[in-house]
Amino acid sequence: MNPILSVKxxxxxxxxxxxxxxxxxxxxxxxxxxxxxCIVGPSGCGKSTLLSLISGxxxxxEGEIYIKGSPAADSAMHIGYMxxxxxxxxxxxxxxxxxxxxxxxxxxxxxxxxxxNQMLDTYGLGNFKNVKPSQLSGGMRQRAAIIRTLALxxxxxxxxxxxxxxxxxxxxxxxxxxxRILKEQDKTAILVTHDISEAxxxxxxxxxxxxxxxxxxxxxxxxxxxxxxxxxxxxxxxxPEFPDYFNMIWKELVQ
Ligand SMILES: Nc1ncnc2c1ncn2[C@@H]1O[C@H](COP(=O)(O)OP(=O)(O)OP(=O)(O)O)[C@@H](O)[C@H]1O
Ligand SMILES: [Mg+2]
Numbered sequence: 001m002n003p004i005l006s007v008k009x010x011x012x013x014x015x016x017x018x019x020x021x022x023x024x025x026x027x028x029x030x031x032x033x034x035x036x037x038c039i040v041g042p043s044g045c046g047k048s049t050l051l052s053l054i055s056g057x058x059x060x061x062e063g064e065i066y067i068k069g070s071p072a073a074d075s076a077m078h079i080g081y082m083x084x085x086x087x088x089x090x091x092x093x094x095x096x097x098x099x100x101x102x103x104x105x106x107x108x109x110x111x112x113x114x115x116x117n118q119m120l121d122t123y124g125l126g127n128f129k130n131v132k133p134s135q136l137s138g139g140m141r142q143r144a145a146i147i148r149t150l151a152l153x154x155x156x157x158x159x160x161x162x163x164x165x166x167x168x169x170x171x172x173x174x175x176x177x178x179x180r181i182l183k184e185q186d187k188t189a190i191l192v193t194h195d196i197s198e199a200x201x202x203x204x205x206x207x208x209x210x211x212x213x214x215x216x217x218x219x220x221x222x223x224x225x226x227x228x229x230x231x232x233x234x235x236x237x238x239x240p241e242f243p244d245y246f247n248m249i250w251k252e253l254v255q
Contacts, residue, residue: 001032003030003031003032004068005066007027007050007053007065008063008065010065011024014049022213023212025215027050027215031188035204035205036179036191036205038199039191039199040207040209045211046213047214049214054067055076067156077154078154079154079155082159082162083161084165086144090134094129097144098116099113101149101152112151116151123147124140138170139174142178143177146178156188156190159189163178164193176234179232197237197242199249200236200245201234201236201242203222205219205220206220206249217252218252
């Protein structure tokens with residue numbers, strides 16, 4: 001199987017009036033289709049910059065990024081981006097919010113509407129189509145936001161701390177929901193998080209970045225052999241392998 005995404009020897013610096021800020025240094029990794037990769041690293045180490053480079057919003061100073069074999073800059077249509085803030089618009093109903101991306105791309109066909117309706121029903125928002133976002137719980141809002149992103153049928157989802165604004169209990173529930181949705185739809189996901197436990201609970205692999213300029217300290221494969229088919233982010237947290245992964249990543253982060 002070929003990687004869906006290849007990042008090769010990427011360097012990136014921001015240039016402002018105050019000078020140059022090196023953000024990322026010699027980043028290389030491959031992502032396989034259907035995998036779930038988490039990225040952790042100290043604040044300001046370049047995690048969001050890396051997602052912007054993958055999405056084609058920024059171009060590397062050096063190195064290359066390929067999505068399905070084509071340069072990332074030409075592949076924006078393959079990418080879905082979900083941020084910490086769900087940015088649902090209060091003046092639109094939940095249904096109208098979820099259709100927004102399709103309307104913007106002028107691809108709001110009856111087939112796409114049917115897909116959106118199915119997802120709303122499947123993911124527990126079927127009865128909330130006509131309400132305003134403020135009438136939803138934090139978890140429901142995140143589900144609406146991911147349905148809006150999935151409506152565009154992206155091959156790769158980039159998730160930049162999408163749960164960090166939620167309270168702890170909701171965060172656990174929503175990470176379970178989102179994990180299930182992404183696995184059911186066989187999507188490739190890259191999740192940036194500050195939370196080591198969340199990275200282990202959700203990831204097939206965790207990429208640990210160093211302090212700025214971020215370089216890769218270690219890539220750790222996560223396997224929960226004790227869980228097999230029953231792996232969910234929630235069950236992973238209480239598995240016997242979990243504390244060892246936590247210690248391994250912690251050691252990489254504080255070195
Ligand atoms: N538009 C910009 N102009 C100049 N410098 C920037 C810009 N955006 C980010 N930076 C700097 O680049 C570095 C990496 O920023 P980035 O936002 O990618 O970090 P991060 O790992 O996502 O941080 P956090 O964990 O706080 O979200 C930081 O030092 C930041 O100050
Ligand atoms: Mg960030």
